[in-house]
Amino acid sequence: FAKLTRPLRLLLIAPPGGGKGTISSKLLKQHPEITSLSSGDLLRQEIKNQTSIGSQATSLMQSGKLLPDQLVSDLVIKELKTQNLLQGEKSWLLDGFPRTLAQAQILDSDLYKESSQINMVIELKVPHSVILDRIENRWVHIPSGRIYNLTYSPPKVPGLDDVTGEPLSKRPDDNVEVFKQRLEQYEKTVGPLREFYGKQGVLNYIAGDSSDIIFPKVQKLIEECFGPDGKY
Numbered sequence: 126f127a128k129l130t131r132p133l134r135l136l137l138i139a140p141p142g143g144g145k146g147t148i149s150s151k152l153l154k155q156h157p158e159i160t161s162l163s164s165g166d167l168l169r170q171e172i173k174n175q176t177s178i179g180s181q182a183t184s185l186m187q188s189g190k191l192l193p194d195q196l197v198s199d200l201v202i203k204e205l206k207t208q209n210l211l212q213g214e215k216s217w218l219l220d221g222f223p224r225t226l227a228q229a230q231i232l233d234s235d236l237y238k239e240s241s242q243i244n245m246v247i248e249l250k251v252p253h254s255v256i257l258d259r260i261e262n263r264w265v266h267i268p269s270g271r272i273y274n275l276t277y278s279p280p281k282v283p284g285l286d287d288v289t290g291e292p293l294s295k296r297p298d299d300n301v302e303v304f305k306q307r308l309e310q311y312e313k314t315v316g317p318l319r320e321f322y323g324k325q326g327v328l329n330y331i332a333g334d335s336s337d338i339i340f341p342k343v344q345k346l347i348e349e350c351f352g353p354d355g356k357y
C-alpha cells in the first residue's frame with residue numbers, strides 16, 4: 126500500500142454496527158500515521174471513569190438516543206486539540222462524529238479557525254440484516270475500543286482482550302430493541318449530513334456486505350486521492 130503524501134482528514138459515516146470501528150482499525154494498521162478518534166469510544170471512557178459527562182451519557186446511550194450536540198462536539202474537539210492533531214500536517218479519522226448537521230457546523234467553524242478542514246467523507250452502505258447480526262455478536266474492550274465478533278474475529282481466549290488480557294464487555298446498547306432506535310436515529314440525521322458534505326464536494330459512498338469487501342475499496346479510494354499519484 127502507498128504512503129499518504131498529503132494529510133487525510135477523514136470522516137467515516139455508517140449505520141450503527143455498520144463497521145466504522147473495524148474499517149478504522151484496518152486502516153490504522155496499514156497507515157500508522159493516521160490517528161483515529163471515535164466519539165462512542167470517548168463517551169464510553171467517560172462513563173467508565175465516572176465523570177460528569179459520563180453520568181449524562183449513561184442513560185441516553187443505553188436507550189440509543191443521541192447526546193446533546195454541543196457536549197459531544199466539545200468532547201471530540203478537545204481531544205483533537207489535546208492530541209495536537211490540528212497543528213501541522215497530521216492525518217486523522219473521525220468515527221461517529223459529526224453525526225448531526227449541527228455537530229458538522231460546530232466542527233466546521235472550529236476547524237476553519239485552525240485552517241484545516243475535513244477533506245474526505247466516506248459513507249458505508251451496509252444492509253440491515255448484516256448489521257443486526259454483527260450487533261448481536263459484538264464484544265468490545267472498552268479502554269482501547271478494540272472490537273471482536275464471535276463469528277468473524279473472536280478473541281484468542283474467550284472473553285478476554287488479545288493485547289491486554291483484560292475482560293471484554295457487551296455494550297449495553299447492543300441489543301435488538303435499542304438497535305432499532307439507533308438505526309431510526311441514524312436514518313433521521315444522516316440526510317442533512319450528506320447534504321452538508323455533498324455541497325463541500327468531499328462525500329463518497331462505498332457499499333458492501335462485510336469489511337473484507339468494503340476495506341479494499343476504502344483503501345483504494347484513499348490512496349488514489351492522498352497517495353503519491355493523488356488526484357488532489
Ligand code: ATP
Nearest residue numbers: 141142143164165186189190191192197221222224
Ligand atoms: P457502531 O455500532 O458502529 O459503533 P453506533 O453509532 O451505534 O455505531 P457509537 O458511535 O459508539 O455507536 O455511539 C454509541 C452511542 O453514543 C450513540 O447511540 C449515542 O448515544 C452516543 N454518541 C456517539 N457519538 C455521538 C454523537 N456524535 N452525537 C451524539 N451522540 C453520540
